[in-house]
Amino acid sequence: MKYIIYTLRITAWLLAAVSVAVLFTALPNLPWPTFKSDYHLHTVILPMVFVPLFYLHTLAGFWFLLSRHKRLNKLWIKVETSILWTAILIVFGWFYAINLTRVDLQKTLNNTAGHQTNAANSSLSVSVPNSKTVGSITTVLTANEVSKHNKIDDCWLIINDKVYDVTRYLGVHPGGPSTIIPYCGKDATAAFADLPHSQSAVNLLQSFYIGNLGGPINQQSAKKVKTQPLPVKAVTNGGEEND
Numbered sequence: 001m002k003y004i005i006y007t008l009r010i011t012a013w014l015l016a017a018v019s020v021a022v023l024f025t026a027l028p029n030l031p032w033p034t035f036k037s038d039y040h041l042h043t044v045i046l047p048m049v050f051v052p053l054f055y056l057h058t059l060a061g062f063w064f065l066l067s068r069h070k071r072l073n074k075l076w077i078k079v080e081t082s083i084l085w086t087a088i089l090i091v092f093g094w095f096y097a098i099n100l101t102r103v104d105l106q107k108t109l110n111n112t113a114g115h116q117t118n119a120a121n122s123s124l125s126v127s128v129p130n131s132k133t134v135g136s137i138t139t140v141l142t143a144n145e146v147s148k149h150n151k152i153d154d155c156w157l158i159i160n161d162k163v164y165d166v167t168r169y170l171g172v173h174p175g176g177p178s179t180i181i182p183y184c185g186k187d188a189t190a191a192f193a194d195l196p197h198s199q200s201a202v203n204l205l206q207s208f209y210i211g212n213l214g215g216p217i218n219q220q221s222a223k224k225v226k227t228q229p230l231p232v233k234a235v236t237n238g239g240e241e242n243d
Helices: 002-025 035-067 075-100 105-122 143-147 167-172 189-194 199-206 219-227 232-237
Strands: 137-140 154-159 162-165 209-212 216-218
Touching: 002 035, 035 075, 143 154, 154 167, 154 189, 162 219, 167 219, 209 216, 209 219
Parallel strands: none
Antiparallel strands: 137 216, 154 162, 162 209
């Protein structure tokens, strides 16, 4: 019994420390060397430490509870409980591993709509002096123009030289708005490439496309992005699905 109590105490302290580390790495705007290092520390390394500690802590807790009851304080009951709990955690780990195995965003993004969009925009020759309104065209999507849209209620991103208005998507993003907000008004190509995304997430991104970097934005297109209903997948689970 004393070894069980000792295990409970040690794992409890270690779990508390790892939990604080997980919360800390989830904070935005931290001085990490790269976005990728932050992501892997938060979603891969720390969970690999947390899960075994959680397993030992809960298993010791089960044994402690069983040992306090005469009818349940039998070796075969403890063994079966341990096997069942181990199987549950293995299934959880399997689903978690599948969730991390996603299609590389940059490659898939280029294969889905990148080539068609580039071809369509390259055939257009539009002159928009000083970004003044000419017909339905209102703005030239320069890096400086995109940088103006850097707030939680007005968030544009640049990914692979394409501009996306993801303002309405912040609230339903599966990773939370804090993972996108640091890149509002900036080039998020590297950040998106480092993170694994499903095919449905890549397709969903296209619904927020408003133009190519350096090209014009169409007022109708921009208005549609702001007013169209969010896709069902975005509302239900942020558009993130396992392939």
